[in-house]
Amino acid sequence: MMAPVFSHGDLRLYLLNLLDEGPRHGYDIMQALSDRTGGTYTPSAGTVYPRLAKLEEEGLVSKTVDGRKTVYAITEAGRAEVEARSGELEDIEDGLADSVRLIADEVRGSVREAMKSLRADLASATRQERADAPREEPGDDPRVRSREQLHRADAAVNDFRVRVRSDLRTFVSQGGQLADTMVDELVGDLDRIARDVTRALRG
Known part of the structure; x- marks a missing residue:
């Protein structure tokens, strides 16, 4: 930074x-x-x-x-x-705005990367569960495998939550201002992920 x-x-x-x-x-x-x-x-x-x-x-x-x-x-x-010296002052203000913008971009990028990782983990878990289904052995219990995948999904969601909360809290504690648009984008993306998961489970 x-x-x-x-x-x-x-x-x-x-x-x-x-x-x-x-x-x-x-x-x-x-x-x-x-x-x-x-x-x-x-x-x-x-x-x-x-x-x-x-x-x-x-x-x-x-x-x-x-x-x-x-x-x-x-x-x-x-x-x-x-x-x-108002002209010089405007240059200084522009430089400070650029620095704060860079921080906001880093936080936004970190949130997006965390959401990509969450999507990938959930998609992988869904694909693995479907791929395993046809090869079910008589002694296998699909409920056991489902619980294992549930734990994996839980871990992915918790990891996402910890990473994003940490980035956001650090940003605010350093004096950064969370823009409404950034939070709206985060809420919208999380809502889309939830709908994707619901559709995958019902499909």
């Missing part, structure tokens, strides 16, 4: 942009950076606070103490710089 890398100038400008949206305390700034990069970039306090101090020194940011928190706010000079 490719993480976005802020150059010194890019991070400086992006910090100003975050504060242009409204005052924030230090932890909130670090969380916002992590959220907007899909969790691929989690800055340390040692990275963010010195840059905020430099921006304050340059008169682009002001700070006030609110209880135990230090709140940073952009100044008029800071707003002027954000406005003057």
Whole structure:
């Protein structure tokens, strides 16, 4: 997974942009950076606070103490710089959007691969059961074989569930945003699989 890398100038400008949206305390700034990069970039306090101090020194940011928190706010000079460098800011935003899109594509691809594997396992189990039926020996019990195949199908379904839940939970825990379309696609595919299985069992 490719993480976005802020150059010194890019991070400086992006910090100003975050504060242009409204005052924030230090932890909130670090969380916002992590959220907007899909969790691929989690800055340390040692990275963010010195840059905020430099921006304050340059008169682009002001700070006030609110209880135990230090709140940073952009100044008029800071707003002027954000406005003057809006083109650069758009390039930075495009780069971050590309990074988050890559993460979403990886999750979507992982879900699709898991569903392909599940379909293949279920189809294989069905084919094997049908192939074994004509060769039934007098001493064989088809119910035993069916139970064995049922266990195999259960294992495939459970493996699918574990893999997809793990991918989705990791994505969200890293700050990724699950799009409605992605979840709708997943629900639709699962519904189609269920119908395929039902048709195969009735066929």
